[in-house]
Amino acid sequence: MTVHPLRLVLVNTPIGALGSGRGGGVELTLTSLVQGLILQNHRVTLISAMGSQLPSRCSAADLVEVDGVDQPSWQHANSKSSVIIPRNGLLPALWKAALEHGERADAVINCGYDWLPLWLTPYVRPRLFHLISMGNVAMVMREAIEALACSHPGRLAFHTHRQAADFCLPGAAKVVGNGFDLSNYNMQTKTNGPLGWAGRIAPEKGLEDAAAAAAALGEPLLVWGFKEDRDYADFVEASVPAGTLVWRGFCSTQEMQEELGRCRALISTPKWNEAYGNVVVEALACGVPVIAYDRGGPGELIKSGETGWLVPADDVAALTSALNRIDEIDRMDCRAWVESHATHEVFSARVYDWIRDGLRADANLTGTY
Missing domain, CATH: 3.40.50.2000 (Glycogen Phosphorylase B;)
Known part of the structure; x- marks a missing residue:
């Protein structure tokens, strides 16, 4: 498979700095993905909370740190919870930086699980892709994911088929698994x-x-x-x-x-x-x-x-x-x-295929890549 190097912006979860453990499995997923993408010669910028640390094998990535108050996790919300963004919240700070850097990138990959980046996707120029990290835990998140699946189906990917089955999708889910060094x-x-x-x-x-x-x-x-x-x-x-x-x-x-x-x-x-x-x-x-x-x-x-x-x-x-x-x-x-x-090479190759196909689909609609 021929890989055409891309300029990619990855956005960490708004729950804690990378390396703190507060982000749970997203932290390991993110570092594995960064490492695999670097090996494919993509240019990677990572947007994360202040105090984040990248492993040495990810040192070729540019780390952009932003300050803010951690976002409450949807994991601990009930099914009817509303969207909450704390004052001076990390979530909007991450996405302000992501959109700024995304203007010069081929794609922005959201690794967090929250409503704001899903909602932003149809309205901003940077092309936002979302690696969904949880199943159906709240109605407002399920509705946002399902709406985006209808309007921009190529912009969503899931870790497993069982996870994707939590949502009512208009077509087959893109499943990329995960990977490790x-x-x-x-x-x-x-x-x-x-x-x-x-x-x-x-x-x-x-x-x-x-x-x-x-x-x-x-x-x-x-x-x-x-x-x-x-x-x-x-x-x-x-x-x-x-x-x-x-x-x-x-x-x-x-x-x-x-x-x-x-x-x-x-x-x-x-x-x-x-x-x-x-x-x-x-x-x-x-x-x-x-x-x-x-x-x-x-x-x-x-x-x-x-x-x-x-x-x-x-x-x-x-x-x-x-x-x-x-x-x-x-x-x-x-x-x-x-x-x-489940190696990081296999995982990053699946993610690349997903992004490439999504960009090509956009190009067919707009005439630009």
Whole structure:
């Protein structure tokens, strides 16, 4: 495939600086995408909050930092919540900078999940593309996504088909998956390590079910992640015998993969329609099988019986039973799946195809590219 280098502006989530952990999986997605696009010789400008840090392998990107108050996450809103933008908000500050830099770019890629950039798309000269990072969590967001799918279908992409199915789209969804720099993940063949769980510590991630399964087996559970909801973390810890949860905190990719790779299995227990499941693929990259609820992105990523086991959603007994079958999984098959489906090279190539096709569609309508 011939790649024609583009000038691209990428916009981070308006929830925290890059590297803080507050942006959840978007941070890892964004850095992987930047790295892959740079390898394809695209010129990349990243717009992010003040205090953001890019990994060394993304140093060829131009980082533009803007100041502002973090945007409330739609993840914690109810389905009928209204659009809220705080005074001196980071969201409008990011998009002011993005539109300014977008005037000199071929395309602007929105990696955050919020209403403003979706609404702006038909009315501004820079061509805005949106990598949707969550499923249907609020009516106002669903309506904005579905409206844009009707007016500008080429401007939307999703991580998985299950995520895209949350929305009523006029045609087939563009699904680009996700990707990771596998040089950051060491394949480990050890099979008798502890159980692990990773993610933001928040109710929609379902840590209490993983804790219950570990407790049923009388084993500790190593937990990595940012404690977004400390009351919830306390609740989960109180629900199982003392010492069941071993809090490892928010770690760098290097630190986490070293510890995660020693695990016998990773448990994934989403209570919502997870758009993708970054930590699932990170575990597989280390050769760690994944036991997961058959819900959302993880249910699309895991090959049950080959790279782990899928069990009915919210069934702790089935989760516990599947943990006893980990030895049936070949850890080399876990790594092989990632090498074929989820490297940052594969991911950035899919994103490039999406942007290229969208720009060509615009050119057919306007006569300009």
